[in-house]
Every structure is written in structure tokens, then in C-alpha cells.
Amino acid sequence: MITTLERGKNAEPLYVQVANIIRQHILSGSWRDGDSIPPEKTLCADFNIARGTLRQALQILENEGYLWREQGRGTFIRSAAGFAEETNGPHQAFVVPYIRDSSVSTILVGFQQIAEEAGYSVIFNHVNNSLRQQQDVLQKLIKQGVSGIALYPVDSESFGVINQIVRTRFPLVLVDRYLRRLTTDFVMSDHFGGALRGVHFLLDQGHERVGFISWLSPAISMDHRLLGYTQALRERGIALDESLLGRVEGYPTVNHTPLIDYLRSPQRPSAVFAANDQIAIALYRAAAAVGLRIPDDLSVMGFDNLDISSHLDPPLTTVAQPFLQIGRRAAELLFERIRGESHTLQQITLATHIVERSSVLQAAASPALAQV
Numbered sequence: 001m002i003t004t005l006e007r008g009k010n011a012e013p014l015y016v017q018v019a020n021i022i023r024q025h026i027l028s029g030s031w032r033d034g035d036s037i038p039p040e041k042t043l044c045a046d047f048n049i050a051r052g053t054l055r056q057a058l059q060i061l062e063n064e065g066y067l068w069r070e071q072g073r074g075t076f077i078r079s080a081a082g083f084a085e086e087t088n089g090p091h092q093a094f095v096v097p098y099i100r101d102s103s104v105s106t107i108l109v110g111f112q113q114i115a116e117e118a119g120y121s122v123i124f125n126h127v128n129n130s131l132r133q134q135q136d137v138l139q140k141l142i143k144q145g146v147s148g149i150a151l152y153p154v155d156s157e158s159f160g161v162i163n164q165i166v167r168t169r170f171p172l173v174l175v176d177r178y179l180r181r182l183t184t185d186f187v188m189s190d191h192f193g194g195a196l197r198g199v200h201f202l203l204d205q206g207h208e209r210v211g212f213i214s215w216l217s218p219a220i221s222m223d224h225r226l227l228g229y230t231q232a233l234r235e236r237g238i239a240l241d242e243s244l245l246g247r248v249e250g251y252p253t254v255n256h257t258p259l260i261d262y263l264r265s266p267q268r269p270s271a272v273f274a275a276n277d278q279i280a281i282a283l284y285r286a287a288a289a290v291g292l293r294i295p296d297d298l299s300v301m302g303f304d305n306l307d308i309s310s311h312l313d314p315p316l317t318t319v320a321q322p323f324l325q326i327g328r329r330a331a332e333l334l335f336e337r338i339r340g341e342s343h344t345l346q347q348i349t350l351a352t353h354i355v356e357r358s359s360v361l362q363a364a365a366s367p368a369l370a371q372v
Contacts, residue, residue, distance in 0.1 A: 015056035110327025194352035195228025206363035211269035259286035295361035
């Protein structure tokens with residue numbers, strides 16, 4: 001496994017990249033259930049990383065259930081199918097569209113904490129941001145006899161097996177977003193309120209032209225953040241300028257070209273509210289490509305507070321989501337459904353908060369203000 005990792009001040013931490021690559025080997029079947037992983041010395045040489053970095057990556061995968069350790073024998077691979085076969089007690093499923101940052105891992109840790117306290121095992125599934133694969137995985141899990149499913153959906157559209165699951169009242173809780181035409185239990189952050197406060201924060205720094213960049217994604221979470229942005233402008237009496245809005249393709253990697261064009265515009269904003277930290281990181285790279293300095297020439301604010309956000313140069317000001325709490329509340333809600341303790345719809349929205357770092361600078365006073 002000769003692999004080149006992305007290195008640089010704005011790249012994802014090496015241990016996250018390594019965990020993502022190993023996870024893909026397990027999901028693809030090239031690393032098979034029950035096999036031992038290659039020796040640490042071999043993996044360190046293949047990835048060209050230190051042993052401490054490798055152990056951080058392996059710890060993530062162990063927390064997610066992909067690896068298990070046996071004292072005196074080594075570390076072994078456990079695929080989702082193998083995990084299901086090995087669990088003797090009841091088990092839950094956690095299905096996510098992708099894993100490319102610390103958000104999903106942290107949600108899963110919170111979910112697993114509550115599941116283990118309740119005596120459940122967790123089957124983890126990753127669907128490569130594919131609606132088809134999401135459908136197949138959900139059908140497979142129902143056939144396997146899981147007691148309940150926590151679903152972080154690919155998008156906010158309902159279809160096929162999800163409709164069937166809801167109609168049969170099978171225990172299901174959605175994470176991070178809800179479905180537009182289907183009523184279910186869900187746990188998510190206050191995407192609207194977080195964006196509203198974030199944009200107000202930028203306006204309070206004197207930025208009169210604040211941009212907003214989002215995914216090309218039909219997810220309710222992105223829609224709510226856009227609504228928070230527009231509402232903040234409305235509350236300040238600022239007309240919406242469509243030229244300040246942008247959308248980029250975000251999976252499997254962020255397309256930087258639209259961001260470079262956006263920042264080259266003579267009417268570019270002095271500050272940008274990015275709909276998530278991944279977009280903010282891409283803005284750092286696009287700004288460097290066009291010769292803009294953050295925050296001197298461009299202030300940037302994100303939404304998530306990923307682990308990498310505090311390690312960027314400069315560290316990213318962002319709206320923090322309570323990822324661990326989202327996972328814990330989703331598990332608690334799911335178990336209430338399984339035990340028949342909840343008969344009313346549960347739609348839980350958790351508060352966010354702003355983490356101030358160094359990527360936002362107070363805007364320079366206008367000439368008129370400078371003369372006052």
C-alpha cells in the first residue's frame with residue numbers, strides 16, 4: 001500500500017488521512033474481516049509517517065469498530081458484516097454518507113457511548129455519498145435484524161426504503177438533517193441560528209460585504225444556513241447581493257475553481273461565511289492562489305469546528321456544532337423508540353456557539369468614518 005498523503009499547513013491531519021485510507025481498504029474488501037493488519041513498521045514506511053501518527057489513526061478506526069485488539073496477538077480487522085456476525089446481543093446501526101473529517105467520528109463516539117451503556121453493539125456503515133448505496137445498506141440492515149437505525153442521510157429527499165421504514169414504524173432517527181416530505185424523529189444542530197449569529201458576528205466587525213459559500217447539495221442543513229445568512233442581512237437592513245453567493249461541489253473533494261473565480265471578482269466580499277469548515281479550508285487555498293492573505297485581505301468564518309480548524313494558519317473562527325451531544329441524543333432517542341417509551345414525535349435541535357480565533361479581522365474604517 002504505497003500511498004501519498006496530502007501535506008501542508010491547510011491539509012487534513014495526517015492521522016485523519018491515514019484513517020480514511022485504511023477505512024476504504026476495509027470497506028472495499030481488500031482488507032478482509034478477521035485478518036490482522038500489517039505490522040506498524042510496514043504501515044509507517046508505506047505512509048511515510050511517524051508511529052505516533054499511525055497509532056492515532058488506528059485508534060479512530062478502533063473507536064468506529066473497524067479494528068479490534070487482542071492482547072498478545074495483535075490488531076485485527078472487523079468489517080461491518082463481520083461485526084454483525086460477532087455480536088451476540090442486540091445491535092444498532094449507524095449509517096453515514098462519508099467520513100472525511102472529525103465530525104462523523106465524534107458523533108459516532110457519542111452514539112456508541114450510550115449504546116454500550118444500554119448493552120447494544122453498533123454496526124457502522126459508510127455509503128460513499130451514494131443514494132443507491134444508502135438504499136442497499138438500509139435494506140441489508142433490516143434483513144440482518146438490527147433493532148434500530150441512526151441515519152445521517154446523503155440528502156434531504158425521501159425515497160424507497162426510507163419511506164417503507166417510516167411506514168412500518170421501525171425505530172429510525174435521523175442525524176444532522178431531516179427529510180423534506182417525510183416526518184421522522186431527528187437530532188441536529190441549530191443550523192439557522194448558528195448561521196444567523198455567525199453572520200451578525202462578521203457584520204459587527206464592520207464588514208459590509210459578507211459573502212456566503214455553500215455546497216451544491218439538496219441538504220436541509222445547508223438550506224437553513226443560507227436562511228440564517230439572509231435573515232442576518234435583513235435584520236441589518238442590507239439588501240441581498242446575489243453576486244456574493246457561491247456554491248461548490250464538495251464530494252469527494254472540493255472544487256476550487258469556482259472559489260478562485262469568486263475571489264478574483266472586483267466586487268468580491270471582504271468577509272466570507274462558509275457553510276462548513278471544509279469550504280473554509282478550500283477558501284484558504286483559493287485565497288492563496290489569487291494572492292489574498294487571511295485575514296488581512298479576506299476574513300473567513302466556518303461552521304462545524306472540526307479538529308483541524310484550530311491548526312490552520314491562521315486558526316479558523318467558526319460556529320461549533322455539539323457533535324458528541326448529537327450522537328448521544330440520537331442514541332437515547334433511538335432506544336426510547338425501541339423500548340416503546342416514546343409515542344410522540346421527537347425533533348431535537350441543539351444549540352451552537354461561536355469559537356473566535358484569528359481568521360476574522362475587524363474591517364478597516366471607511367474614509368467617511370475615519371474623518372469623524
